[in-house]
Amino acid sequence: MQKITRDVLVSKAISLLEDGNVSHVLGWRKGEFDYDITPSVFSEKEDIENNFVWNDFCGANFSKYLVQKTRKLEGKILVFLKPCDTYSFNQLLTEHRFDRDNVYAVGIPCEGMADISKVKKICGEGISSIDFDGDNILVNTVYEDAPIVIDAKSVLSERCINCKSKKHVAFDELIGEEGEIIESGRFDEVEKLEKMTPDERFEFWQSELSKCIRCNACRDVCPACTCEKCVFDNPKSGVENKAPANSFEEKMFHIIRAFHVAGRCTDCGECSRVCPQDIPLHLLNRKFIKDIDNFYGEYQAGAEVGSRAPLVDYTTEDVEPSDIFEGRNG
Amino acid sequence: MFKSSLNSINEIFAKIAENATLYLPSDNKDGNAVYTKWENGVVWSNSLNTVKSPKDFFFPQVEDMMAFKTEGKNIEINDIREESEDFVVFGVRACDVRSFDILDRVFLVDPCDSYYANRREHGIIISVACTKPSETCFCKTFDIDATNPGGDITVWKTEDSLYWSANTDRGRELLSKLNLEECGDEAVNEQKAKTEAILNKLPLANLNTDGFGGDKTDALFDRPEWKTLSESCLGCGTCTFVCPTCQCYDIKDFNTGNQVIRYRCWDSCMYSDFTKMAHGNNRLSQVERFRQRFMHKLVYYPANNDGIFGCAGCGRCVSKCPISMNIVKVMKTLGGND
Ligand code: SF4
Ligand code: SF4
Ligand code: SF4
Ligand code: SF4
Numbered sequence: 001m002q003k004i005t006r007d008v009l010v011s012k013a014i015s016l017l018e019d020g021n022v023s024h025v026l027g028w029r030k031g032e033f034d035y036d037i038t039p040s041v042f043s044e045k046e047d048i049e050n051n052f053v054w055n056d057f058c059g060a061n062f063s064k065y066l067v068q069k070t071r072k073l074e075g076k077i078l079v080f081l082k083p084c085d086t087y088s089f090n091q092l093l094t095e096h097r098f099d100r101d102n103v104y105a106v107g108i109p110c111e112g113m114a115d116i117s118k119v120k121k122i123c124g125e126g127i128s129s130i131d132f133d134g135d136n137i138l139v140n141t142v143y144e145d146a147p148i149v150i151d152a153k154s155v156l157s158e159r160c161i162n163c164k165s166k167k168h169v170a171f172d173e174l175i176g177e178e179g180e181i182i183e184s185g186r187f188d189e190v191e192k193l194e195k196m197t198p199d200e201r202f203e204f205w206q207s208e209l210s211k212c213i214r215c216n217a218c219r220d221v222c223p224a225c226t227c228e229k230c231v232f233d234n235p236k237s238g239v240e241n242k243a244p245a246n247s248f249e250e251k252m253f254h255i256i257r258a259f260h261v262a263g264r265c266t267d268c269g270e271c272s273r274v275c276p277q278d279i280p281l282h283l284l285n286r287k288f289i290k291d292i293d294n295f296y297g298e299y300q301a302g303a304e305v306g307s308r309a310p311l312v313d314y315t316t317e318d319v320e321p322s323d324i325f326e327g328r329n330g
Numbered sequence: 331m332f333k334s335s336l337n338s339i340n341e342i343f344a345k346i347a348e349n350a351t352l353y354l355p356s357d358n359k360d361g362n363a364v365y366t367k368w369e370n371g372v373v374w375s376n377s378l379n380t381v382k383s384p385k386d387f388f389f390p391q392v393e394d395m396m397a398f399k400t401e402g403k404n405i406e407i408n409d410i411r412e413e414s415e416d417f418v419v420f421g422v423r424a425c426d427v428r429s430f431d432i433l434d435r436v437f438l439v440d441p442c443d444s445y446y447a448n449r450r451e452h453g454i455i456i457s458v459a460c461t462k463p464s465e466t467c468f469c470k471t472f473d474i475d476a477t478n479p480g481g482d483i484t485v486w487k488t489e490d491s492l493y494w495s496a497n498t499d500r501g502r503e504l505l506s507k508l509n510l511e512e513c514g515d516e517a518v519n520e521q522k523a524k525t526e527a528i529l530n531k532l533p534l535a536n537l538n539t540d541g542f543g544g545d546k547t548d549a550l551f552d553r554p555e556w557k558t559l560s561e562s563c564l565g566c567g568t569c570t571f572v573c574p575t576c577q578c579y580d581i582k583d584f585n586t587g588n589q590v591i592r593y594r595c596w597d598s599c600m601y602s603d604f605t606k607m608a609h610g611n612n613r614l615s616q617v618e619r620f621r622q623r624f625m626h627k628l629v630y631y632p633a634n635n636d637g638i639f640g641c642a643g644c645g646r647c648v649s650k651c652p653i654s655m656n657i658v659k660v661m662k663t664l665g666g667n668d
Contacts, residue, residue, distance in 0.1 A: 036654035039562040125464035142531040215571045220564035243392045243595035274652035278360040
């Protein structure tokens, strides 16, 4: 369960609104079943009181919304940022995607978010409401009289099991205790893939990517994908495509996207969270992160504003292409 | 009414598969149900429904339509469509059975879409009544009876048995080949009543269509709520691609170097390049695109189809939208629901 309560965030939002410090609040809006939360703009006190939520299902990262919202909305926007969200926030600032002056960022601690599909694997269908009690999630369903008690740790989403940082790298104000950067096991799965033979690896990605329905949710939610017009949507680009026409094209989309965000992907995990087909897209991006760390020295996209990503920078220390080739064969 | 034991299901599948390719929901390695070609060892899923709808069987996500070859001034046009062989889709839920009716009214009216019609003619639908509906289900809103799903054959599942009843001639023909034991309908009625009780307890059980329908364009089109409803929509199109009733497509040419293949693929009204033509785009903002999807299902479709709504209440968009915005929230905000 989250240590900071909803009420703390609600009163923070309302006081900043009422004092005129901000005119809008980016927050999580209550849904129908306690887990289906919608990122939303709040501007009225009453709306916040009634509909703002903060619980284990508030996974959505608001950073990317700032690109659009700072252009469209008048006045300052209050945004609540979990530690991982702050990396996307900085990365977008590095790329000059929104005006920092239009945003008031409040960092909030996060105990990790639940994955609703993991919850449903335990409690089944028919959720009528969800409550939180200490480390437990209590799920009421139409099939059971008593709530089903689930240990929140057992349903953490993948990106939270492998959380890289409980520390906020950007904020105007912090609520709660600041955390630390974590040594996570986020590259363990990548290492497993590296140990495979090329054929096995090809087989792995083939079977994963062939599930793709090209809904574009991964791209559209990605804070590193903020092109005004994606090449894949541009009829004039020659590569525009609305469907995975064949198995080659299917992989192309993902590989091109992974290259495009290489060095800019902060590993926020939104792509894997939203994929309706449960494709582990984060593994592709983490492979790039791991290789960059390896060849150019440790680099975390979004750790600070203005850093030059290794792939768009040049230093005389840079690795030689031949070393990379040997690294791959060695 | 005919009966078989649940244990003998694989033998029945084998029998069906003797004469036609059989597809049924089976869990993939992620534990998600996917329509899968049946062969020995393929296990029928216990999940309520598949992530992707069975729409693909009749209106596939991508399909080749024709090919052109040019030599000098001659153009050769080749019909490269794959003629469908007979196939059987087992395990279709009531919502998805309705979706076929919704699609039929689009693709089978004059001028009939021969690609779709061809597949419809070759496909036999065996529906299975729901026993464990989800909180995201709201078929009842559209007068769909989840306990009596229809199709060519209907199947009801109880603890240990399956009950079979044919609804069409080709359903009867197939069923007669399965040599099942005749029985009364007591067990089925009992199961129906149980499911009925659950359906009435679902969180969306009381969702109604008040305020929507063919004559509501003027009342709904300019409602200010569209803006807030759509404010965080990513325009990703997940809702349209998992939806069993979304029917828009694009036709494109793919130049392979020695010939041009004309294919069609699903399109989404949520996309910025949807129906982009010589004159440009007709819906320039995401609010307009978002509104279109719901107005189509709840107003324009019924206007052209005797008041039948273009949504089957399957709940796929409810569970798969990355921002959890969906037709239910739209209906609750704009309609006559409390
Ligand atoms: S979200 Fe998943 S299914 Fe959709 S395009 Fe991305 S990888 Fe494919
Ligand atoms: S409503 Fe949801 S699924 Fe549909 S386009 Fe918008 S964000 Fe994507
Ligand atoms: S609009 Fe949503 S609930 Fe309705 S049929 Fe389509 S996916 Fe199912
Ligand atoms: S929407 Fe109705 S028919 Fe469809 S799966 Fe749910 S209960 Fe069954």
